[in-house]
Amino acid sequence: MSELLSPLDCCAPLAAPVLSETEAAATAVLFAALANAARVRIVNLLSGSDGPVCLCNLTEPLGLAQATVSAHLSKLVDAGLVRREERGKWSYFSLDTQAFERVSALADLQEGACC
Secondary structure: OOOOOOHHHHOOOOOOOOOOHHHHHHHHHHHHHOOOHHHHHHHHHHHOOOOOEEHHHOHHHHOOOHHHHHHHHHHHHHOOOEEEEEEOOEEEEEEOHHHHHHHHHHHOOOOOOOO
16 A cells, blocks of 8 residues: 655646646645635744644634634645644644745746755
8 A cells, every 4th residue: 555645745846847747736736725815824823823823723813613724724734734733632733834845945936946
């Protein structure tokens, strides 16, 4: 059984001479995870925090129900952009800064800029 890779593990820079179908699809997953205003706001809130943030502390600033915030966070976690840590019955979230460095390199349209 092959191990599943996160979208960040299979992406090639957009400026690569050629993108395979797999690389293009993995890159699309990353951009799709960020293609929602609520998820962009979540990234913004997490980037301004000093440590992991409890899901319960994200609902009020976002003005969304806990289940909705949880669904958005799941998409970000699945894309490898956000880390989840379980503490008792609550989940805490933080940005994976290395993942965002990789996304930044992916989006750099100068040839040879990535990785």
